[in-house]
Amino acid sequence: MKCKDILKELADYLDEALDPDLRASIEHHLGKCVDCRVVVDTTRQTIQIFCNSEPAPLPPSTRQRLHDALTRKLGRVHS
Numbered sequence: 828m829k830c831k832d833i834l835k836e837l838a839d840y841l842d843e844a845l846d847p848d849l850r851a852s853i854e855h856h857l858g859k860c861v862d863c864r865v866v867v868d869t870t871r872q873t874i875q876i877f878c879n880s881e882p883a884p885l886p887p888s889t890r891q892r893l894h895d896a897l898t899r900k901l902g903r904v905h906s
């Protein structure tokens with residue numbers, strides 16, 4: 828298995844959607860190829876960051892400032 832094969836299977840590997848033989852080949856390659864290991868680790872971390880991040884709710888003060896600014900801008904919204 829070559830580096831480009833690893834990259835080709837990377838998404839499925841991280842998804843744990845590969846069949847065991849292919850997975851074993853990739854892990855064997857990762858055991859001796861630092862470059863691919865870095866790519867796999869980095870990609871995995873990136874995926875975890877994306878999966879764990881939720882849109883942050885606006886803090887009330889920011890929400891109020893935004894509301895005030897919109898109210899002033901529109902000039903006719905009162906609440």
Ligand SMILES: [Zn+2]
Binds near residue numbers: 829830
């Ligand atoms: Zn490699």
